[in-house]
Amino acid sequence: VELTVRYAKGQKVETRKRIIEVAARRFREHGIAATGIATVMADAELTNGAFYGHFESKEHLVRETVQAEMAAQVAAWRLTLRSGGLEFALRTYLSTLHRDMHGTGCTSAPLLAEIGRQPTATRSAYAAQLEESIDLFADYLPARDAAIKRSTAVAIIALLAGTLQMARVIPDEAVSAEILENGVQAALKLARARR
C-alpha cells in the first residue's frame, strides 16, 4: 500500500481545525442547538457539503469541539495562573471584559448545561478536561491536604461558571459588575479556607 500526498501536507487537518474553531465561537455565542452546520461551514469559508468529509455528524463535531476548546482553556488557565497567580486569574475570568466576550471566552460557562444534555461520549470528554482544570487549580491553593485542595478547586470552578452565567443574564450593568466582584471575593474566601 502506497501513501501519496497530493495536497499540501496537513491541509485537511488545518481545515478541520478551522471548522472546530468557528464552531466553538458559534456554540459559545448562540448555543449548540441554535447553531447550524451550514452557518458554521460558511464561517469557515466552505460549503455545507464539505462538512461530512471532516466529521461523521454534528454530534461528533460537538464532541471534538468540547474536547479541543476545553483543552485550550486549561492551557490558558495554566498560563494566567503561572504569570499572575490565583487572584489575578480569578479577576481575569470574572472581568466585565470576559463577560462581554461571548464568542471568544470560556467554553465551559456558556455550554455547561447544554453539554449535560449531550450523549455520554461528549460528557466524558468534558469530564476529562474538567479533571485537568481541577488538578491545575489545586496547585494554586494554600491548603495542605490533597483532598481539600481538590474539593476547593471543584467548588471554585463551579462558582466561576455560575457567576459568569449570572452576570451575563443581569441587564443592569452595576448589578452585573457587583456579581462579578462578589464572585472573586467568594472564590478567594473558599481558596483561603484550610479545611
Added chain:
Amino acid sequence: VELTVRYAKGQKVETRKRIIEVAARRFREHGIAATGIATVMADAELTNGAFYGHFESKEHLVRETVQAEMAAQVAAWRLTLRSGGLEFALRTYLSTLHRDMHGTGCTSAPLLAEIGRQPTATRSAYAAQLEESIDLFADYLPARDAAIKRSTAVAIIALLAGTLQMARVIPDEAVSAEILENGVQAALKLARARR
C-alpha cells in the same frame, strides 16, 4: 360595552397556565432553542394553532415561563428553608434526586446560560426573581451586615447553579455525587464566614 362570559370562567387562563407548565418542563429538559411550539402544544393536548391565541410569539412564552417558574422556585425555596433551614435546603437542591429530575427541578440551573442569550425583557424578568431569591437566602445567613448577607447569598446561588450543572454533565456517578456533596460543604463554608 358589555362583558359576557360564554365559557367556564377562567378556562382560557387555565389553558394558558397549562401551556406555561408543559413549556417549562420541555425547556428544562431540552433547552429553549431545542423546544418547538408544536411539541409544547401537543404536550398541552392542543393543536399548534391555538398557541397564538395565548401568546404573541415564542419569545413571549419564554419570558412568561421564566417569570412564572422562577417565582414558583422562590416559593419552593421559601418553604424548604422555613421547614428545614439552610443546610437542609442546600442538601435538597444538591441531591442526586434533584440532579436526575431534569424536567421538574430547578429552572435556573439548566437555563441560566440560555436566558443570558434572550432579549432584555426576558433577562429582566429573571433578574427580578433572582433579587427575590437573594433576599430570601439572606434571611437564613448568620452574618450581621446586610451587604455581607447579600453578597454571600449571591455567591451561594451561583455556586448551586454551577454545581448542579456540573454534576449533570459528569457521567461517573461517584464523581458526580462527590461534586454535589462538595457543593454543599462549600456553600456552608461561605454561609458561615461572617465577613
Added chain:
DNA sequence: TGTACATCAGTGAACGCGCGTTCACTGATGTAC
C-alpha cells in the same frame, strides 16, 4: 319555549425557511509509462 345570531377557544392545513445529511460532480494535483 323556540329560533336566529354573536362570541370565541380551539382546529388543522398551509406559508417560507433552515435544519442535518446525502451524493453525483468538479477540478487541481500527482503518478505511471
Added chain:
DNA sequence: TGTACATCAGTGAACGCGCGTTCACTGATGTAC
C-alpha cells in the same frame, strides 16, 4: 517531455423534516327577542 489516469478536498443541489407563524374554519356556548 507528453499524455492518460488516479486521487480526493471541496462543490452545490437536493432529500425529508420540523421550525415559528398565519388564517379561514368549526362548533359549543350564551344572548336576544
